[in-house]
Amino acid sequence: MHRIYLDANATTPLDPRVRDLVVQWLDAGNASSPHAEGRAAREAIDRARDQVATLIGAHARDIVFTSGATEANALALVGSVRARDIKQVFCSAVEHASVLQTLSALQPAVQLVVGAVDEFGRLPANAPLPAGDLGLVSLMLANNENGAIQPVREIAARAHERGALVHCDAVQACGKMRVDVTDLDVDLLTMSAHKMNGPKGVGALYARRKAVPHPLFFGGEHERGLRAGTENVAAIAGFGLAAELARQELDARRELWARLRDRFLRDLRAVLPDVVVHSPDDGLPNTLSLTFADVEGEAVLLGLDLQGIAVSTGSACSTGAAGPSHVLIAMGLSPEQAERSIRVSMHASTAEEDVVTCVQKLARVVKDLRALQV
Numbered sequence: 323m324h325r326i327y328l329d330a331n332a333t334t335p336l337d338p339r340v341r342d343l344v345v346q347w348l349d350a351g352n353a354s355s356p357h358a359e360g361r362a363a364r365e366a367i368d369r370a371r372d373q374v375a376t377l378i379g380a381h382a383r384d385i386v387f388t389s390g391a392t393e394a395n396a397l398a399l400v401g402s403v404r405a406r407d408i409k410q411v412f413c414s415a416v417e418h419a420s421v422l423q424t425l426s427a428l429q430p431a432v433q434l435v436v437g438a439v440d441e442f443g444r445l446p447a448n449a450p451l452p453a454g455d456l457g458l459v460s461l462m463l464a465n466n467e468n469g470a471i472q473p474v475r476e477i478a479a480r481a482h483e484r485g486a487l488v489h490c491d492a493v494q495a496c497g498k499m500r501v502d503v504t505d506l507d508v509d510l511l512t513m514s515a516h517k518m519n520g521p522k523g524v525g526a527l528y529a530r531r532k533a534v535p536h537p538l539f540f541g542g543e544h545e546r547g548l549r550a551g552t553e554n555v556a557a558i559a560g561f562g563l564a565a566e567l568a569r570q571e572l573d574a575r576r577e578l579w580a581r582l583r584d585r586f587l588r589d590l591r592a593v594l595p596d597v598v599v600h601s602p603d604d605g606l607p608n609t610l611s612l613t614f615a616d617v618e619g620e621a622v623l624l625g626l627d628l629q630g631i632a633v634s635t636g637s638a639c640s641t642g643a644a645g646p647s648h649v650l651i652a653m654g655l656s657p658e659q660a661e662r663s664i665r666v667s668m669h670a671s672t673a674e675e676d677v678v679t680c681v682q683k684l685a686r687v688v689k690d691l692r693a694l695q696v
Contacts, residue, residue: 326631326676330669331466331494331609337519337567337670340560344521350555354544363555370562374526377565378492378511379502386527386545387558391493391514392420394527397548398489398510399424399460401535403432406487408457412437414445414472415652421460421491422648442602443653447473456486463506464495467649467665468601469609471499478507487533493517497568498606499576509533515557519670520564524557575670579607582668586610586677593685600653600663608668613655617691619664625687631680634665
Protein backbone atom coordinates (compact mmCIF):
# COMPACT_ATOMS: atom_id res chain seq x y z
CA MET A 323 0.00 0.00 0.00
CA HIS A 324 1.28 3.45 -0.94
CA ARG A 325 1.14 5.46 2.25
CA ILE A 326 0.45 9.19 2.35
CA TYR A 327 2.37 11.06 5.03
CA LEU A 328 0.68 14.24 6.28
CA ASP A 329 2.27 14.61 9.73
CA ALA A 330 5.22 16.79 8.77
CA ASN A 331 5.02 18.96 11.88
CA ALA A 332 5.92 15.88 13.89
CA THR A 333 8.83 15.08 11.59
CA THR A 334 9.63 15.38 7.90
CA PRO A 335 10.91 12.70 5.53
CA LEU A 336 14.68 12.75 5.15
CA ASP A 337 15.62 14.43 1.87
CA PRO A 338 17.52 11.89 -0.32
CA ARG A 339 20.24 14.48 -0.93
CA VAL A 340 20.67 14.90 2.80
CA ARG A 341 20.64 11.15 3.36
CA ASP A 342 23.51 10.69 0.91
CA LEU A 343 25.59 13.30 2.74
CA VAL A 344 24.84 11.80 6.16
CA VAL A 345 25.97 8.37 4.99
CA GLN A 346 29.16 9.93 3.63
CA TRP A 347 30.07 11.25 7.08
CA LEU A 348 28.96 8.32 9.26
CA ASP A 349 32.56 7.16 9.67
CA ALA A 350 33.94 10.67 10.20
CA GLY A 351 36.83 11.40 12.51
CA ASN A 352 36.64 13.30 15.78
CA ALA A 353 36.44 17.00 14.94
CA SER A 354 38.63 17.82 17.93
CA SER A 355 41.55 15.76 16.61
CA PRO A 356 44.41 17.58 14.84
CA HIS A 357 45.10 14.92 12.21
CA ALA A 358 43.69 14.81 8.68
CA GLU A 359 40.56 12.88 9.65
CA GLY A 360 39.80 15.30 12.46
CA ARG A 361 40.41 18.32 10.26
CA ALA A 362 38.02 16.96 7.62
CA ALA A 363 35.34 16.49 10.25
CA ARG A 364 35.91 20.01 11.56
CA GLU A 365 35.57 21.41 8.03
CA ALA A 366 32.24 19.58 7.60
CA ILE A 367 30.94 21.05 10.86
CA ASP A 368 32.16 24.54 9.97
CA ARG A 369 30.41 24.30 6.60
CA ALA A 370 27.18 23.22 8.27
CA ARG A 371 27.46 26.04 10.79
CA ASP A 372 27.68 28.53 7.94
CA GLN A 373 24.66 26.96 6.20
CA VAL A 374 22.50 26.96 9.33
CA ALA A 375 23.50 30.52 10.17
CA THR A 376 22.68 31.72 6.65
CA LEU A 377 19.17 30.28 6.91
CA ILE A 378 18.37 32.63 9.80
CA GLY A 379 20.56 35.60 8.88
CA ALA A 380 23.02 34.98 11.70
CA HIS A 381 26.79 34.86 12.12
CA ALA A 382 28.21 31.34 12.11
CA ARG A 383 30.06 32.09 15.36
CA ASP A 384 26.69 32.41 17.12
CA ILE A 385 25.45 28.89 16.25
CA VAL A 386 25.77 26.11 18.83
CA PHE A 387 24.90 22.56 17.74
CA THR A 388 22.93 20.37 20.17
CA SER A 389 21.25 16.96 20.19
CA GLY A 390 17.93 18.54 19.20
CA ALA A 391 15.52 21.37 19.87
CA THR A 392 14.59 20.13 23.35
CA GLU A 393 18.20 20.43 24.48
CA ALA A 394 18.57 23.76 22.64
CA ASN A 395 15.51 25.12 24.46
CA ALA A 396 16.87 23.92 27.80
CA LEU A 397 20.26 25.49 27.10
CA ALA A 398 18.61 28.79 26.16
CA LEU A 399 16.22 28.90 29.11
CA VAL A 400 18.02 27.23 32.00
CA GLY A 401 21.39 28.53 30.81
CA SER A 402 20.10 32.12 30.64
CA VAL A 403 18.46 31.93 34.06
CA ARG A 404 21.74 30.71 35.55
CA ALA A 405 23.88 33.21 33.66
CA ARG A 406 21.82 36.24 34.70
CA ASP A 407 20.19 35.05 37.91
CA ILE A 408 16.81 35.71 36.28
CA LYS A 409 13.84 35.84 38.65
CA GLN A 410 10.89 36.36 36.29
CA VAL A 411 10.07 34.80 32.90
CA PHE A 412 7.16 35.43 30.52
CA CYS A 413 5.85 33.08 27.82
CA SER A 414 2.61 32.31 26.01
CA ALA A 415 0.15 29.59 26.96
CA VAL A 416 0.76 27.73 23.68
CA GLU A 417 4.50 27.18 23.89
CA HIS A 418 5.89 23.74 23.14
CA ALA A 419 6.06 21.35 26.09
CA SER A 420 9.87 21.49 26.04
CA VAL A 421 9.59 25.20 26.86
CA LEU A 422 6.62 25.18 29.23
CA GLN A 423 7.83 22.22 31.27
CA THR A 424 11.39 23.50 31.43
CA LEU A 425 10.21 26.88 32.71
CA SER A 426 7.79 25.23 35.13
CA ALA A 427 10.65 23.16 36.54
CA LEU A 428 12.51 26.36 37.42
CA GLN A 429 9.77 27.39 39.85
CA PRO A 430 9.57 28.57 42.61
CA ALA A 431 13.02 30.15 42.30
CA VAL A 432 11.82 31.75 39.05
CA GLN A 433 8.37 33.31 38.69
CA LEU A 434 6.69 32.11 35.49
CA VAL A 435 4.00 34.39 34.00
CA VAL A 436 1.94 32.88 31.16
CA GLY A 437 0.16 35.11 28.64
CA ALA A 438 -3.31 34.30 27.28
CA VAL A 439 -3.87 33.85 23.54
CA ASP A 440 -6.78 34.46 21.17
CA GLU A 441 -8.98 31.88 19.43
CA PHE A 442 -6.21 31.12 16.93
CA GLY A 443 -3.52 30.73 19.58
CA ARG A 444 -1.90 34.12 18.99
CA LEU A 445 -0.53 36.34 21.72
CA PRO A 446 -1.63 39.93 21.01
CA ALA A 447 1.22 42.19 19.90
CA ASN A 448 0.27 44.58 22.70
CA ALA A 449 -0.08 41.84 25.31
CA PRO A 450 0.85 43.24 28.72
CA LEU A 451 4.22 42.07 29.98
CA PRO A 452 4.35 41.33 33.69
CA ALA A 453 5.32 44.01 36.17
CA GLY A 454 8.41 43.37 38.19
CA ASP A 455 11.92 42.21 37.46
CA LEU A 456 11.33 40.69 34.02
CA GLY A 457 14.48 38.92 32.87
CA LEU A 458 13.46 36.64 30.01
CA VAL A 459 10.69 36.31 27.43
CA SER A 460 10.24 33.04 25.52
CA LEU A 461 7.89 33.05 22.54
CA MET A 462 7.58 30.57 19.68
CA LEU A 463 7.49 31.96 16.15
CA ALA A 464 5.09 29.42 14.61
CA ASN A 465 2.82 27.04 16.50
CA ASN A 466 3.33 23.34 15.88
CA GLU A 467 -0.35 22.43 16.23
CA ASN A 468 -2.21 25.05 14.19
CA GLY A 469 0.52 27.04 12.43
CA ALA A 470 -0.29 30.42 14.01
CA ILE A 471 2.48 33.03 13.75
CA GLN A 472 3.33 34.95 16.90
CA PRO A 473 4.26 38.70 17.01
CA VAL A 474 7.81 38.00 18.11
CA ARG A 475 9.26 41.25 16.75
CA GLU A 476 6.74 43.45 18.56
CA ILE A 477 7.04 41.57 21.85
CA ALA A 478 10.84 41.55 21.61
CA ALA A 479 10.97 45.34 21.21
CA ARG A 480 9.00 45.88 24.40
CA ALA A 481 10.89 43.21 26.30
CA HIS A 482 14.22 44.78 25.39
CA GLU A 483 12.97 48.12 26.67
CA ARG A 484 12.67 46.36 30.01
CA GLY A 485 16.19 44.93 29.72
CA ALA A 486 14.96 41.36 29.29
CA LEU A 487 16.43 38.68 27.05
CA VAL A 488 14.22 37.29 24.29
CA HIS A 489 14.22 33.61 23.29
CA CYS A 490 12.37 32.38 20.23
CA ASP A 491 11.46 28.75 19.60
CA ALA A 492 11.59 28.74 15.78
CA VAL A 493 11.53 24.97 15.36
CA GLN A 494 8.34 24.89 13.29
CA ALA A 495 9.08 28.15 11.49
CA CYS A 496 12.52 27.42 10.05
CA GLY A 497 12.17 25.94 6.60
CA LYS A 498 8.52 26.97 6.36
CA MET A 499 8.78 30.78 6.47
CA ARG A 500 11.47 33.46 6.32
CA VAL A 501 13.33 33.70 9.62
CA ASP A 502 15.85 36.47 10.29
CA VAL A 503 17.25 36.97 13.78
CA THR A 504 18.11 40.61 13.10
CA ASP A 505 14.61 41.41 11.89
CA LEU A 506 13.06 39.56 14.84
CA ASP A 507 15.59 41.15 17.20
CA VAL A 508 15.87 38.04 19.35
CA ASP A 509 18.80 37.11 21.57
CA LEU A 510 18.32 33.35 21.43
CA LEU A 511 16.62 31.13 18.83
CA THR A 512 16.23 27.37 18.63
CA MET A 513 16.04 25.13 15.57
CA SER A 514 15.76 21.43 14.69
CA ALA A 515 16.99 19.59 11.60
CA HIS A 516 14.26 16.97 11.37
CA LYS A 517 11.53 19.58 10.90
CA MET A 518 13.13 20.62 7.59
CA ASN A 519 13.91 17.26 5.94
CA GLY A 520 17.13 16.77 7.89
CA PRO A 521 18.19 13.99 10.28
CA LYS A 522 16.81 13.48 13.77
CA GLY A 523 19.00 13.97 16.79
CA VAL A 524 20.52 17.32 15.92
CA GLY A 525 19.41 20.87 16.67
CA ALA A 526 20.95 24.28 17.13
CA LEU A 527 20.83 27.31 19.36
CA TYR A 528 21.53 30.78 18.04
CA ALA A 529 22.94 32.90 20.89
CA ARG A 530 24.05 36.51 20.48
CA ARG A 531 27.40 37.25 22.05
CA LYS A 532 25.75 39.46 24.69
CA ALA A 533 23.30 36.67 25.56
CA VAL A 534 25.56 33.64 25.94
CA PRO A 535 23.97 31.22 28.45
CA HIS A 536 25.73 29.06 30.98
CA PRO A 537 26.42 25.54 29.65
CA LEU A 538 24.39 22.58 30.87
CA PHE A 539 27.06 19.97 30.03
CA PHE A 540 30.69 19.99 31.13
CA GLY A 541 33.84 18.11 30.24
CA GLY A 542 35.02 19.70 27.02
CA GLU A 543 35.38 22.93 25.08
CA HIS A 544 33.20 21.84 22.18
CA GLU A 545 30.81 24.40 20.65
CA ARG A 546 32.51 27.43 22.20
CA GLY A 547 32.44 25.69 25.56
CA LEU A 548 28.63 25.77 25.59
CA ARG A 549 27.96 22.15 24.73
CA ALA A 550 30.54 19.59 25.82
CA GLY A 551 30.57 16.31 23.91
CA THR A 552 31.98 14.95 20.67
CA GLU A 553 30.06 16.45 17.76
CA ASN A 554 27.79 14.23 15.68
CA VAL A 555 29.50 15.03 12.38
CA ALA A 556 27.12 13.11 10.11
CA ALA A 557 23.97 14.61 11.62
CA ILE A 558 25.42 18.12 11.72
CA ALA A 559 26.51 17.90 8.07
CA GLY A 560 23.02 16.73 7.15
CA PHE A 561 21.50 19.60 9.12
CA GLY A 562 23.63 22.06 7.19
CA LEU A 563 22.55 20.75 3.80
CA ALA A 564 18.90 20.58 4.87
CA ALA A 565 19.11 24.23 5.96
CA GLU A 566 20.68 25.26 2.65
CA LEU A 567 18.02 23.42 0.64
CA ALA A 568 15.25 24.90 2.77
CA ARG A 569 16.57 28.40 2.10
CA GLN A 570 16.96 27.83 -1.62
CA GLU A 571 13.57 26.17 -2.07
CA LEU A 572 11.52 28.16 0.46
CA ASP A 573 9.46 30.16 -2.04
CA ALA A 574 8.60 27.10 -4.11
CA ARG A 575 7.64 25.09 -1.02
CA ARG A 576 5.41 27.84 0.36
CA GLU A 577 3.70 28.27 -3.01
CA LEU A 578 3.06 24.52 -3.15
CA TRP A 579 1.69 24.37 0.39
CA ALA A 580 -0.60 27.36 -0.11
CA ARG A 581 -2.06 25.81 -3.24
CA LEU A 582 -2.52 22.40 -1.62
CA ARG A 583 -4.02 23.93 1.52
CA ASP A 584 -6.61 25.80 -0.56
CA ARG A 585 -7.43 22.63 -2.48
CA PHE A 586 -7.70 20.60 0.71
CA LEU A 587 -10.11 23.02 2.38
CA ARG A 588 -12.19 23.55 -0.75
CA ASP A 589 -12.64 19.82 -1.33
CA LEU A 590 -13.19 19.06 2.36
CA ARG A 591 -15.85 21.72 2.86
CA ALA A 592 -17.67 20.39 -0.19
CA VAL A 593 -18.18 17.02 1.51
CA LEU A 594 -18.01 17.98 5.21
CA PRO A 595 -19.33 21.55 5.39
CA ASP A 596 -19.44 21.53 9.20
CA VAL A 597 -15.67 21.13 9.62
CA VAL A 598 -14.19 23.77 11.93
CA VAL A 599 -10.73 25.13 11.03
CA HIS A 600 -8.54 26.31 13.89
CA SER A 601 -5.63 27.52 11.74
CA PRO A 602 -5.52 31.21 10.79
CA ASP A 603 -5.35 32.19 7.12
CA ASP A 604 -2.00 33.91 7.67
CA GLY A 605 -0.41 30.98 9.51
CA LEU A 606 2.03 28.39 8.21
CA PRO A 607 0.70 27.33 4.78
CA ASN A 608 1.47 23.65 5.39
CA THR A 609 -0.58 23.28 8.60
CA LEU A 610 -4.28 22.72 9.26
CA SER A 611 -5.95 22.06 12.61
CA LEU A 612 -9.46 20.68 12.13
CA THR A 613 -12.37 19.63 14.34
CA PHE A 614 -15.24 17.34 13.35
CA ALA A 615 -18.37 17.23 15.48
CA ASP A 616 -19.43 13.91 17.01
CA VAL A 617 -16.19 12.02 16.29
CA GLU A 618 -13.02 11.62 18.32
CA GLY A 619 -9.80 12.80 16.72
CA GLU A 620 -8.04 9.61 17.80
CA ALA A 621 -10.67 7.52 16.00
CA VAL A 622 -10.23 9.59 12.85
CA LEU A 623 -6.45 9.18 13.07
CA LEU A 624 -6.73 5.41 13.43
CA GLY A 625 -9.26 5.18 10.63
CA LEU A 626 -7.00 7.10 8.27
CA ASP A 627 -4.00 5.06 9.34
CA LEU A 628 -5.80 1.90 8.27
CA GLN A 629 -6.44 3.61 4.94
CA GLY A 630 -2.73 4.34 4.50
CA ILE A 631 -2.71 7.99 5.61
CA ALA A 632 -0.72 9.45 8.51
CA VAL A 633 -2.03 12.54 10.32
CA SER A 634 -1.88 13.64 13.95
CA THR A 635 -4.20 14.58 16.77
CA GLY A 636 -1.84 17.40 17.80
CA SER A 637 1.71 17.64 19.04
CA ALA A 638 3.67 14.43 18.65
CA CYS A 639 5.41 15.14 21.97
CA SER A 640 1.98 15.01 23.67
CA THR A 641 0.82 11.72 22.22
CA GLY A 642 -0.01 9.31 25.02
CA ALA A 643 -0.33 12.07 27.57
CA ALA A 644 -3.52 12.30 29.58
CA GLY A 645 -5.94 15.01 28.56
CA PRO A 646 -6.46 17.12 25.45
CA SER A 647 -3.95 19.44 23.79
CA HIS A 648 -2.96 22.39 25.99
CA VAL A 649 -2.71 24.52 22.85
CA LEU A 650 -6.31 23.92 21.80
CA ILE A 651 -7.54 24.44 25.36
CA ALA A 652 -5.66 27.74 25.54
CA MET A 653 -7.39 28.74 22.29
CA GLY A 654 -10.76 28.38 24.01
CA LEU A 655 -11.84 24.92 22.89
CA SER A 656 -13.57 22.71 25.41
CA PRO A 657 -11.86 19.42 26.28
CA GLU A 658 -14.46 17.61 24.16
CA GLN A 659 -13.80 19.84 21.14
CA ALA A 660 -10.05 19.51 21.54
CA GLU A 661 -10.31 15.74 21.56
CA ARG A 662 -12.24 15.88 18.27
CA SER A 663 -9.39 17.62 16.47
CA ILE A 664 -6.76 16.40 14.05
CA ARG A 665 -3.74 18.10 12.50
CA VAL A 666 -2.80 17.78 8.85
CA SER A 667 0.69 19.04 7.98
CA MET A 668 2.39 18.82 4.60
CA HIS A 669 6.07 18.49 3.68
CA ALA A 670 8.18 19.46 0.68
CA SER A 671 7.25 16.34 -1.32
CA THR A 672 3.49 16.32 -0.69
CA ALA A 673 1.66 15.90 -3.99
CA GLU A 674 -1.76 17.19 -5.02
CA GLU A 675 -3.04 13.65 -5.49
CA ASP A 676 -2.09 12.97 -1.85
CA VAL A 677 -4.33 15.83 -0.75
CA VAL A 678 -7.22 14.71 -2.98
CA THR A 679 -6.98 11.14 -1.69
CA CYS A 680 -6.74 12.28 1.93
CA VAL A 681 -9.92 14.36 1.66
CA GLN A 682 -11.84 11.50 0.08
CA LYS A 683 -10.79 9.00 2.74
CA LEU A 684 -11.15 11.50 5.57
CA ALA A 685 -14.74 12.20 4.56
CA ARG A 686 -15.50 8.48 4.45
CA VAL A 687 -13.92 7.85 7.87
CA VAL A 688 -15.82 10.74 9.50
CA LYS A 689 -19.13 9.70 7.95
CA ASP A 690 -18.65 6.07 8.97
CA LEU A 691 -17.81 7.10 12.54
CA ARG A 692 -20.86 9.32 12.71
CA ALA A 693 -23.04 6.51 11.41
CA LEU A 694 -21.92 4.39 14.35
CA GLN A 695 -23.29 7.06 16.70
CA VAL A 696 -26.83 6.65 15.41
